[in-house]
Amino acid sequence: MASTTLEAGTTSASPVGKTFLGHPRGLATLFMSEMWERFSYYGMRALLVLYMSTAITDGGLGMKMAVAAAIYSVYTAMVYLLALPGGWIADRFLGARKTVALGGSIIMIGHFLLAVPFKASFFAGLAFVAIGSGLLKANISTMVGHLYDGPNDPRRDGGFTIFYMGVNLGAFLAPLVIGTIGQDVSWHLGFALAGVGMALGLAQFLLGTRHLSPKSDVVTSPISAEEKSKVFKLAGLWLAAAVLFYGVVAGTGHFTVDWAVWPLSILGILLPAFVFTKVKRDKDLTAAERSKMSGYIWFFVAAAIFWMIYEQSGSTLSLFAKKNTASTLFGFDFPSSWFQSLNPLYIMALAPVFAWLWVALSRRAKNPSTTVKFAFGLVMVGASFLVMMMAMAAAHGGAKVTPLWLAMVYLIQTVGELTVSPVGLSVTTKLAPAKYASQMMGVWFLAVTAGNCVSAILQLVLGDDVVGSTGYFAVQGALAVVAGVALWLYRKRVVALMGDVH
CATH class of the missing domain: 1.20.1250.20 (MFS general substrate transporter like domains)
Structure with a gap:
């Protein structure tokens, strides 16, 4: 090679x-x-x-x-x-x-x-x-x-x-x-x-x-040596506090998984809010940079909604594959975990197509704006859960549905991902204030964190009776579609906030 x-x-x-x-x-x-x-x-x-x-x-x-x-x-x-x-x-x-x-x-x-x-x-x-x-x-x-x-x-x-x-x-x-x-x-x-x-x-x-x-x-x-000393002291204090707190909880026999899942879920939602507040209030930013950050928040929230659904491929969709999907196709038996290979397979097949498509559309001055691509991605990931709603309805009463349902869901999600993930990385670098140029890529990944943490809280609150049900998929799917339509309707306002970035 x-x-x-x-x-x-x-x-x-x-x-x-x-x-x-x-x-x-x-x-x-x-x-x-x-x-x-x-x-x-x-x-x-x-x-x-x-x-x-x-x-x-x-x-x-x-x-x-x-x-x-x-x-x-x-x-x-x-x-x-x-x-x-x-x-x-x-x-x-x-x-x-x-x-x-x-x-x-x-x-x-x-x-x-x-x-x-x-x-x-x-x-x-x-x-x-x-x-x-x-x-x-x-x-x-x-x-x-x-x-x-x-x-x-x-x-x-x-x-x-x-x-x-x-x-x-x-x-x-x-x-x-x-x-x-x-x-x-x-x-x-x-x-x-x-x-x-x-x-x-x-x-x-x-x-x-x-x-x-x-x-x-x-x-x-x-x-510096001074900074290092401060970092280690602060980290030591937080670690000692955590060990003491959880030691008491465990020692009194009250510790359950909730004691770990809930604090981490709340942290994953509050941290992005803290980061955006800190950046927006930074006096070193110009008016144009603050405007761009206001525009970027739209993309961040849209991405968090997208990942909230998309990342359930390894949880609710995986459980649906095991419990409600036939593990045979054209006479061939396979484990339910094989469905997890569909997304990377689709990406390898479709990523070059989308890369060619954006270039071809640009040459004709018809390349969709970043807001339109994000809106499309949200509608697609929402549509995937609406398809899951129908698949769950078809599996009512314990019936095993055809694997083609999940194959369709993963295909729809992958098409949506290819209009959100690479585009989101690109717009992050374009809208990042000069002072936070390196840090903003980490902020982009916080959208995945926030989306997953919202999903975790929903799953804990709703419980087994609702998680993975027809209504569960329907509500989240409809939410993503509505969010996509809203982003499309407000696209001119978002473009205005982005200033010279298109």
Whole structure:
């Protein structure tokens, strides 16, 4: 797969020598590392809710469906929330390369903790995987950028495209392999296989580190000794307070999962509100930057609603696949976790089509605005849950519906994702105030956190009688469609707030 020379007329920030598909050799290292990390993450994710909701007699944890879905939502929210401190640790303490190596090691330990058949070990493993993912996710994409000579390197966009193909390749293969082993052989063996996947990714990263750019070792904004002392003291105080509080709760026999899920869910909603308030009140911002932030809030809220529904692919949709969907198609039997491979498969097939479509429309001056694309994405994800409403109605009375229902739902969601996720990353960089240029990408990920936390609270409040019901899908689907229509109706106001950004 590797050629022997760099493309004529280009240089690389990484060592000169063999290249990977015409790109710096380090891209192969990051491609394989991320592919295996995503293999481990999505493989574990495909099993998570199924394992938690399976009866104890069948090897699971025997949790109520709504509680299992809420834990999944909070766990996913924390993965994205912890990307913020993950980036900060790289910038101030370790540099990107060391932070990614540390994150991969913690993820690997977490997966192997999940493989131990004890409840305490299971939750410790989830914490490890979330913390490690925050460290890794925030920095490995940055390291891809380090391989190129600045933002104008003509190979840069192509390099990120190849890198994200690795993301989706790992996500596609994981449910097929880990899902099969976990559901058909042993839950804990499946979790262990996820750990092996991360171990392979970590080994690939460490062995190929010589091909990475020296920029990835640089601590861009080293923390001073005085700041470090303050940070450690403050972190120590919060940690001591948390240990004391939860120690008392556990010691008095009152601790339940709710004591963890509720505080984290509330934090995931309040934190974005705090961040936006802080930025909006910053006196260093110009009037134009404040206006752009007002416009950006529309996109943030729209994204939070989108992810609230979209991220339930591994919870309510996964449970529907197990309980209400036939596991046979054209005479072929398969585990329900295989449905989790549909989204990355659709992305790999459709992403090039959408990339071509936007360029083609731009040439004809017909490329939809960012607000229209977001509105379309919201309508699509809402429509997916309206289709789920019909699928749930068809499954009334315990009937097993055709797998084509879920295949349609995931297809609709993927089309919506391709008009929200990449577009959201782009508009975040365009609307970010100069002072917060680096931090705003972390703020974008907080939309995923907020959406998942709202979902977790709904699931806890509504309980098993409502979560996953026809009404449950109908209300959320209708909410997203209405939000999409509202964004479209107010698109001129949002465009006005965006100023010179289109």
